Amino acid sequence: MKIDITNYSETEKVASALNLYIQSTNKPQIFYLSGDLGSGKTTLVREILKSMGWKGAVKSPTFSILEEYEINERNIFHADLYRLNNENDFNMLGLELNENSNDIFFIEWPDRISKLGFGSEFFFELSVNKNTRSITMESDEPSFSSCIDRINIDNPI
Numbered sequence: 001m002k003i004d005i006t007n008y009s010e011t012e013k014v015a016s017a018l019n020l021y022i023q024s025t026n027k028p029q030i031f032y033l034s035g036d037l038g039s040g041k042t043t044l045v046r047e048i049l050k051s052m053g054w055k056g057a058v059k060s061p062t063f064s065i066l067e068e069y070e071i072n073e074r075n076i077f078h079a080d081l082y083r084l085n086n087e088n089d090f091n092m093l094g095l096e097l098n099e100n101s102n103d104i105f106f107i108e109w110p111d112r113i114s115k116l117g118f119g120s121e122f123f124f125e126l127s128v129n130k131n132t133r134s135i136t137m138e139s140d141e142p143s144f145s146s147c148i149d150r151i152n153i154d155n156p157i
Contacts, residue, residue: 001136001137001138001145001148002134002135002136002137003134003135003136003137003151004132004133004134005040005044005126005133005134005135006131006132006133006134011040011043011044011047012047012051013151014044014047014135014151015044015047015048015050015051016047016051017147017148017151018048018051018147019048019051019052020147021143021144021147022048022052022104023052024143024147025102025120025143026102027102027119027120028098028099028101028102028103028104028105028118028119028120029103029104029105029119029120029122030105030107030115030116030118030119030120030121030122031045031104031105031106031107031122031124032107032110032115032121032122032123032124033045033106033107033108033109033110033124033126034109034110034111034123034124034125034126035124035125035126035127035128036127036128037082038128039126039127039128039133040126040128040133040135041108041124041126042058042060042061042062042078042080042108044124044126044135045058045078045106045108046058048106049069049071049076049078052071052072052076053071053072054069054071058078060080061078061079061080061108062080062082062083063083065079065080065081065083065084065093066078066079066080066093066095067079074102074103074104075101075103075104076103076104076105076106077095077103077104077105077106078106078108079093079095079105079106079107079108080108080109081107081108081109081110081112081113082108082109082112084109084112084113085112086112087112087113087114089112090112090113097116097118099118099119120139120141120144121139121140122137122138122139122141122144123137123138123139124136124137124138
């Protein structure tokens, strides 16, 4: 599904719906976020974390590469892989991936690595064209599709 998120309030609505989905399952969830620089990847993650109850700052992991959060006894990892050269660079981060956890992963620039291959995987493409921003969301999870269909945005694309 493709949704216009030009207005910030639309990004907040999408983030709120995604939070409801995230809270509905206890298995690992991997969100692959693609899009050009400035397309809103970190902004979307920031709004999802706020919807989940995070009260602190959410900074871009552009330079740190990986930021970690704990919300409601769930580990959340936000990675920006833009500066990585290859899969080996990712492995050197020392991130212990546990497919039996309820961890949540937000991965910007996922083309730098292979898919993690476990849990629920979601593919988001954020784009900016002239004066509009949009997000395209895809997943094989049937319950995810119904969650996205319920997002009340005035102007789906």
